[in-house]
Amino acid sequence: MARARMREVGITTGELPTGRLNAITDVAGVKVGHTTLVSGDGPLRPGAGPVRTGVTVILPHGGNLFREKAPAAVQTINGFGKPTGFEQVRELGNIETPIALTSTLNVGRVFDALVDYAISQSPEIGIRTTSVNPLVGETNDSHLNDIQGRHVTTAHVLAAIASAAEGAVAEGCVGAGTGTVCYGWKGGIGTASRIGRTGYTVGALVQSNFGASRDLCVGPTPVGRHIEPPVTAPADRGSIMIVLATDAPCDARQLHRLCGRVSAGLARTGSLYGHGSGDFAVAFSTAYRITHEAPDVAAMRPAIVREESMDDLFRAVVEATEEAVLNSLFTAETTVGRDDHVRYALPVDDVLALVRRYAG
């Protein structure tokens, strides 16, 4: 039985209203899919298991992403990480594959799988037109998972894409969050959304794998000062990938500004972007699409939000990011991984009691 999300428990952070599902899929058309891999127990046998990993994919729309790209931007908060595709997003301001999140050493294989997917949809790639830019993010799930094994295959990635859907998003120990650790507790996939005063929606989805337990905050409550995990965490070597979606018509520069507020959302949960934490944001807009190699010179005429209205979107980014991280903690379940390493689920009752105490 799935654990409850933070709001279901009775805790609220932020002030803006959420979307209907409080998920990245509140941005119309966005799809999310997971493949979760759990097998084996006991001692690590590198290459064989135990396996606690997976892949999560986010699709800006359900069409052909190579032929109809989404405007996009990226930002590196702390660059100790191995994402792919960032250079081209910076130059051209768009994404042309699903965004795939996975385990660090698995990035190459997931890149390769996205190539397979793109070719299956657009067989002209690399023959009659340009090649394709796979966008892969990762965090290091090696505390629980046989990371050297790189267990996510092309079939797993294609299955995640095939299963991707609008609607409610599975959170916690699923997909790329299966083996991750956050603030010393079991982390995972989390999502949230906000509707700004201008009516636009911002959704966030995170793969949480960062932080020292003593730093954890839930809203104004310094949880980490009072509640420690039963097992000591090793040095903070985690990371976080944050994906933002919005239906606000932003160009790439403006989407980059949205990425710039992710760091405030992370800091609200206690992060200081540790040395070993590869923290990366990706943002895309669903408000318009960029067709691949259209013949006309000046076909694009997107509506672009006024710069002055961006504060509203900024607040939505901060709140959605914060709550997505917290949702990943509230929904993730205690997991036993390689070498019997355990990462415990955040003890919700204790947290709730503490939050109530601090609420005065």
Next chain:
Amino acid sequence: MARARMREVGITTGELPTGRLNAITDVAGVKVGHTTLVSGDGPLRPGAGPVRTGVTVILPHGGNLFREKAPAAVQTINGFGKPTGFEQVRELGNIETPIALTSTLNVGRVFDALVDYAISQSPEIGIRTTSVNPLVGETNDSHLNDIQGRHVTTAHVLAAIASAAEGAVAEGCVGAGTGTVCYGWKGGIGTASRIGRTGYTVGALVQSNFGASRDLCVGPTPVGRHIEPPVTAPADRGSIMIVLATDAPCDARQLHRLCGRVSAGLARTGSLYGHGSGDFAVAFSTAYRITHEAPDVAAMRPAIVREESMDDLFRAVVEATEEAVLNSLFTAETTVGRDDHVRYALPVDDVLALVRRYAG
């Protein structure tokens, strides 16, 4: 009588110990000076007053900065601002003038004053050697001050430099903080420091002029949700300049990493780096100096901290930045400015009561 700093009131944020003075001047050799300009009352007469402004200077050392530069880095958190000198710091990794903070439209005149100062120390500038790169930061104090008047003159800047000293730093409504507004309250200059576990000191000094009142947090206490200023603030158009000093031997790339944690310190106080807020960080190290145009090819051999030890410095940056902002609020006094605009001092008793209530 000066208002008390946050710790003097009995409130503590963060976990690392402070330096002796809890100020940027805990980094040995660093000097700070202010010139404060207050004159006139009543209706704004653009160019004439009322004047509520000034200039604050930070010197990495007391010697000739042009001939013995400090390793340095800059980072732009939100670029809606007008600092000077950033391009050269990015390229060469050093600063060669005092860092001067002032009112936005006054940047040109303060740049000019730093040229005067540099020439007075190094008459060879622009004759027998290169020119000099003045580093000026600013925030917009127009709510209280006749900003169009640009009342900070060369004499004021030279006086601030002449008065710059080690030791305790005046805070609140002094120098560049005379007319600033922070979270709807009177802001100003604030400073703080931390000593990391590796024994290195990090100091921060801020010119605080940003934020919406409802967002203010003092440590875990959401002050802004409970205590509103008596007057409504206009739209958030402020900014913040943050100067970091450390005695840790960092190269420019590592100092840039320190700058990257300022955003977490700001977020702890409630910031989301608003659209209209020009938020900029400057960091320098006092551990070694870079001589101007030395004849030898490979004279530099600085000790450089191990990358793994930077988490300790990062925490120091976050905590010092947070507390410097809060100190600016605790020490600033109610100020009446142009057009009888008032910005009230943060009501310390109310805040203290709230903090105690939230501390459970």
Next chain:
Amino acid sequence: MARARMREVGITTGELPTGRLNAITDVAGVKVGHTTLVSGDGPLRPGAGPVRTGVTVILPHGGNLFREKAPAAVQTINGFGKPTGFEQVRELGNIETPIALTSTLNVGRVFDALVDYAISQSPEIGIRTTSVNPLVGETNDSHLNDIQGRHVTTAHVLAAIASAAEGAVAEGCVGAGTGTVCYGWKGGIGTASRIGRTGYTVGALVQSNFGASRDLCVGPTPVGRHIEPPVTAPADRGSIMIVLATDAPCDARQLHRLCGRVSAGLARTGSLYGHGSGDFAVAFSTAYRITHEAPDVAAMRPAIVREESMDDLFRAVVEATEEAVLNSLFTAETTVGRDDHVRYALPVDDVLALVRRYAG
């Protein structure tokens, strides 16, 4: 009598057609103005002269730039320089003052003058709305000029703006180019333009003050290998500012891509972006304007060129930049400056003979 431009002498570089004037003013609406300051002779008396300097202003349009901003971008090729305004252009993608070019140490005073100008047009600045972001570029004219004197005053800047006009642009020893040195010869202001195959115009204007004489190329002719200036140049401490204008509808990201091709244009003339050379590009589009603080959320709907058509603009940038540099050399006249320093005009007859020889 003015010296002839390169094409008037009979030398052509590049392959695209020029605009009618072969100047940045071929982009409709763009205005250029200069104030040229020449006085005194003989030994340098710092602060008094001799004076060989000035200011050049480029206006994207003749209206109120603060209220109707131009989309813009900047790029730093080598950051050893002191431009102002870059951070805000990067964040917001627009310029809101004339672009002013001047002598390095004069940047503060010219910044201040642009504030005066902006306030004179828009008295609401810093009172009922935000402040303004002056964009100033510079190169170091200290070999000929009393740079410490900072002789360009507010009146000079306002005069340059008042005199700014569409039509033919004065080149060589005018405005900000009065005292500059390029490839060991007298440099100065130069301009050129190209019309791409898509019908859009790109114009470039440079303040040339860089390069070692042996590196100079005129098209395919390695002039510097054969023709040396009569006097030895000191170490390359120059710089170059390059301003690009286009009527192509580009957003800020695309304008940044245009800036990225300036380096190829410079390299064609022989540059390798020396350590001491502050090389900076600014680009703006006249195709649409961005109104200041409009109330509507999504008013902008600019046509944006297709990415695939940018190669055409890139070639125009490269060729216009190259020819603008060469025009600055062809039109600048022998100048005697401080301490009787002389920088000779490029000997056009010798160059022409050499170009013909190399043309086989």
Next chain:
Amino acid sequence: MARARMREVGITTGELPTGRLNAITDVAGVKVGHTTLVSGDGPLRPGAGPVRTGVTVILPHGGNLFREKAPAAVQTINGFGKPTGFEQVRELGNIETPIALTSTLNVGRVFDALVDYAISQSPEIGIRTTSVNPLVGETNDSHLNDIQGRHVTTAHVLAAIASAAEGAVAEGCVGAGTGTVCYGWKGGIGTASRIGRTGYTVGALVQSNFGASRDLCVGPTPVGRHIEPPVTAPADRGSIMIVLATDAPCDARQLHRLCGRVSAGLARTGSLYGHGSGDFAVAFSTAYRITHEAPDVAAMRPAIVREESMDDLFRAVVEATEEAVLNSLFTAETTVGRDDHVRYALPVDDVLALVRRYAG
């Protein structure tokens, strides 16, 4: 029989002396290895062939790169490309795997192979320490090669590493250059080196796959205006990867400055960094190594070159880059690829005659 390098034919570009081999391996300790894949003929059968591709690896030293990293930097000239590893190099200033160059869609598989290699040398990766950051560059060889087939396997990458050696470097149609096209002619791998006046060596190695034929320059000779390939090239969709090595003791910031001069070297050959060309530079120094996770706080004390001496290194970068590109053209042989596409070898006799004519 191998085709002659440019200097062997009698053409010289630049003015600095080359190293002994005029190759990146003139930087002591640097190793280069290739695996070249050529099979099949006739019509493209996607996934099956014909195969004209490969992988080239560059090792900063022959030891364990993960445990002893090389200081490094990257720069993106035009970001239309899919390299991996750039974010971490920017953050940490080092590389910890061989640099591998390959075909665009093959990047994922080569990333995966570098993980295998790193684990084989350092089995602690992802178990008792951090993961590893594979550095892969690519260009698109789809005009001649079955790019969808991704024919470079882990075994091929490991073979290239195993065969990597100091000494002379195979050029032209080898390794990652097997199927590339440059200025409409057959491109490939090229290398060159320069010794600066300060005694330091700079080496460059390129995978050339860019440019329009009419733009090609050999030194000052505009070859492309006179000599066209027998077959028309499609639109410029190529790219170039440039790897720089030096024994000069540079920190990451200074290595980034070296990368910044690659664009001048490319421009000398005629490049304007076309829209579709992913142009990326990587630079590393062999002067010192960075040990992985050393326990001491301040163990690093590298000698760092004086900034003023960098002009010498800049010239070496420009000349080595230029000649590496030209060597790739001079050494590559006519290649028939998929769908009987042909890319012809640069006709050396014609070029030599033209160069002599232009030399007057």
